[in-house]
Amino acid sequence: MLGSVVWTDAPSLPLLRPDEIHVWQSHLIVDVPAESLLRSHLSEDENKRAARFRFDRDRDRFITARGTLRTLLARYLQKRPQDVQFLFGQEGKPALVPQSAGATLSFNLSHSQDVAVFAFGWNRNIGIDVERVRPDVECETIAHDYFSAGEIQSLARLPRQQRAEGFFLCWTRKEAYIKACGGGLQIPLDSFDVSLEPGNPARFLAGVHPSWHISSFMAGNEYPVALVYDGLPVTLQFFSLGRDPHCLPSAC
Structure with a gap:
């Protein structure tokens, strides 16, 4: 975590x-x-x-x-x-x-x-x-439907035991950005890239203006949080x- x-x-x-x-x-x-x-x-x-x-x-x-x-x-x-x-x-x-x-x-x-x-x-x-990390979620299936090609590849490279965590790190970061923009469904989730590797800092990798900042941290042991401003x-x-x-x- x-x-x-x-x-x-x-x-x-x-x-x-x-x-x-x-x-x-x-x-x-x-x-x-x-x-x-x-x-x-x-x-x-x-x-x-x-x-x-x-x-x-x-x-x-x-x-x-x-x-x-x-x-x-x-x-x-x-x-x-x-x-x-x-x-x-x-x-x-x-x-x-x-x-x-x-x-x-x-x-x-x-x-x-x-x-x-x-x-x-x-x-x-x-x-x-x-979001609460839930191992029972079909992470890779959902990722293929909503994540960018680069994020899908990053998720697949993670050890299997880290993929649920990586998925929810990615999901919270993307959702926080969309909420900050106020764009809702008008901003496709696959139109920008974020980092998702557990243990590494949260970063925007592509598709986001440099004026945006992102931070990621935990609220309890099972709840990753992402903040974008x-x-x-x-x-x-x-x-x-x-x-x-x-x-x-x-x-x-």
Whole structure:
């Protein structure tokens, strides 16, 4: 697996500098009081969306992820979580409406099973993606359908026991770039190349403008994360909300 980064405890008041990106991780399984508080932060539309989920686990994960996002944004903007307002691009990427006083605060989130990750920065495009490495996935079949020729060859050269890891490293890196661009399906996955060898740094190899940067790290032992952003290089700060994502120190 990738080398792990140091996830520090949540700061009482996160100070985000222009030359930084803050990355947060949290769990999506919380107790009933925590979920109730997070649900109270959601808008009417978000609560309606939550009610449409067929399975309870999917509804609960949505509530926790969206409620945590609102909690974190509220800290950066010094607002109440329920006062944060979103708008959505053509491909569904969320952003802050100008009335939320956050027109220049960029963010993105992703979750896989019970782990969620969030990224925040000023005046730049950001994309983040997390996936749990699952050995039962038909990695090589999916790669032939979606990866570039160079990535398919790189995956095939890996020892068989590393191919699942290599596949998910590649997948998260490609998804993070597409999310950062806000292009969705308009950007074919095979139109650009990323590195995928376990243990090596994440890199764009072809098809991406030099203004884009990529970083890859772990959230736990089984969850590779990729972060993509544009503009000048930044310092990354890593914070963990543990199993109480509703409760930042200054709010407890």
